Amino acid sequence: MAETRLEEKPMTAPSTTALAEAFDxxxxxxxxxxxxxxxxxxRRVWNGAVDDHxxxxxxxRGTDDVVAAVTLAAAAGVPLAVRAGGHSVAGFSSCDGxxxxxxAPMRGVAVDPHRRRxxxxxxxxxxxxxxxxGIHGLASTGGLVxxxxxAGLTLGGGIGWLQRRYGLACDNLRSAQLVTxxxxxxxxxxxxxxxxxxxxxxxxxxxxxxxxxxxxxASSVDKGALEPTQILDIDETCAVHGGSGNPSAxxxxxxxxxxxxxxxxxxxxxxxxxxxxxxxHGLDRxxxxxxxxxxxxxxxxxxxxxxxxxxxxxxxxxxxxxxxxVGRTLDEHPSxxxxxxxxxxxxxxxxxxxxxxxxxxxxxxxxxxxxxTRAYRLRGGYDGPAQGS
Ligand SMILES: Cc1cc2nc3c(=O)[nH]c(=O)nc-3n(C[C@H](O)[C@H](O)[C@H](O)COP(=O)(O)OP(=O)(O)OC[C@H]3O[C@@H](n4cnc5c(N)ncnc54)[C@H](O)[C@@H]3O)c2cc1C
Numbered sequence: 001m002a003e004t005r006l007e008e009k010p011m012t013a014p015s016t017t018a019l020a021e022a023f024d025x026x027x028x029x030x031x032x033x034x035x036x037x038x039x040x041x042x043r044r045v046w047n048g049a050v051d052d053h054x055x056x057x058x059x060x061r062g063t064d065d066v067v068a069a070v071t072l073a074a075a076a077g078v079p080l081a082v083r084a085g086g087h088s089v090a091g092f093s094s095c096d097g098x099x100x101x102x103x104a105p106m107r108g109v110a111v112d113p114h115r116r117r118x119x120x121x122x123x124x125x126x127x128x129x130x131x132x133x134g135i136h137g138l139a140s141t142g143g144l145v146x147x148x149x150x151a152g153l154t155l156g157g158g159i160g161w162l163q164r165r166y167g168l169a170c171d172n173l174r175s176a177q178l179v180t181x182x183x184x185x186x187x188x189x190x191x192x193x194x195x196x197x198x199x200x201x202x203x204x205x206x207x208x209x210x211x212x213x214x215x216x217x218a219s220s221v222d223k224g225a226l227e228p229t230q231i232l233d234i235d236e237t238c239a240v241h242g243g244s245g246n247p248s249a250x251x252x253x254x255x256x257x258x259x260x261x262x263x264x265x266x267x268x269x270x271x272x273x274x275x276x277x278x279x280x281h282g283l284d285r286x287x288x289x290x291x292x293x294x295x296x297x298x299x300x301x302x303x304x305x306x307x308x309x310x311x312x313x314x315x316x317x318x319x320x321x322x323x324x325x326v327g328r329t330l331d332e333h334p335s336x337x338x339x340x341x342x343x344x345x346x347x348x349x350x351x352x353x354x355x356x357x358x359x360x361x362x363x364x365x366x367x368x369x370x371x372x373t374r375a376y377r378l379r380g381g382y383d384g385p386a387q388g389s
Contacts, residue, residue, distance in 0.1 A: 085149025
């Protein structure tokens with residue numbers, strides 16, 4: 001079996017012009033390329049710090065256009081990004097030198113008030129959704145800011161005004177039609193739908209401790225639309241023994257955590273609050289919280305009086321160096337249950353996958369509580385105990 005190592009793949013991407021010509025021939029919708037007058041405007045996403053320069057922005061008007069754009073990008077072997085509301089803080093909806101599938105022209109929302117169902121096109125925002133459902137006196141859990149995309153927010157879980165009563169946005173997802181990475185149009189079955197309800201980041205489960213082997217999600221695939229083959233069987237040298245696709249460059253971090261914590265599963269997610277809080281403390285002073293009942297869900301914690309401190313590690317593209325820093329940080333802070341990568345996301349772990357999932361949920365709760373408490377305090381509207389230093 002061929003071994004895949006963690007090395008940059010040699011790029012044999014076609015020239016920008018060749019890609020644009022392939023789109024001229026095979027894509028019916030409008031495109032924007034670096035030569036277009038509107039390019040600067042068209043490549044912009046919500047996070048102004050994201051400065052990617054896609055080779056082609058394919059403005060899709062329907063499913064056929066999406067299939068064509070995905071197929072052309074796959075054939076050319078260039079990166080592909082999907083953009084709906086464009087609010088990904090991490091910049092996932094753009095890419096350098098590849099194709100952006102722009103779904104913004106597909107913003108229809110059809111409401112069946114009798115069945116209490118809405119069929120939502122992939123580029124619709126919550127403003128579109130609320131306008132269509134509101135006239136029937138209906139609503140669903142959506143974002144707090146109406147310019148976020150329905151699909152992007154739902155794929156990330158989706159918290160919003162109605163969540164306490166009706167659950168997360170993803171809890172209300174009933175069916176989905178997908179274009180797969182190889183350009184097939186499919187209806188999500190139950191298993192795939194389960195995966196779509198809030199996927200992201202990268203996830204690994206230890207399949208053997210001696211020798212160490214991980215089952216880890218493949219890089220650059222939508223974790224909400226994983227096929228079983230996209231879960232890779234991988235050893236400590238990052239050689240792939242099963243599955244298709246490349247391991248994430250961050251695989252080394254998973255192994256480092258497994259080694260230092262004897263973890264059975266490692267989960268890495270990118271959420272707004274973990275990213276915001278990873279950037280609002282000095283590196284030597286990560287966010288800390290105490291007094292919450294939720295803390296008792298962390299392994300080994302018996303009382304809400306526990307103080308949990310989450311170390312922050314600067315993000316780094318040199319994975320060997322980053323893995324060393326993560327290892328040292330874990331050794332220096334043996335009681336930490338999670339670690340934040342600055343402006344990136346959170347890593348947490350557990351003896352089993354269920355433990356690791358519980359930790360993700362607890363940290364998302366705690367980090368959001370810290371962030372919101374701090375915001376209220378800044379506005380002078382919070383007079384409770386000081387939390388989330
Ligand atoms: C100002 C602001 C407010 C926010 N408020 C909330 C909030 O209240 N609640 C909350 O839960 N989150 C909130 N978020 C986070 C937000 O939900 C995520 O950033 C979400 O991913 C944005 O979705 P989007 O479609 O706007 O963004 P995009 O950047 O277009 O997409 C985000 C990700 O989803 C993928 N994606 C989008 N559409 C599709 C599709 N149709 N098919 C396949 N993949 C797709 C993209 O490729 C990308 O990886 C907020 C973010 C910002 C910047």
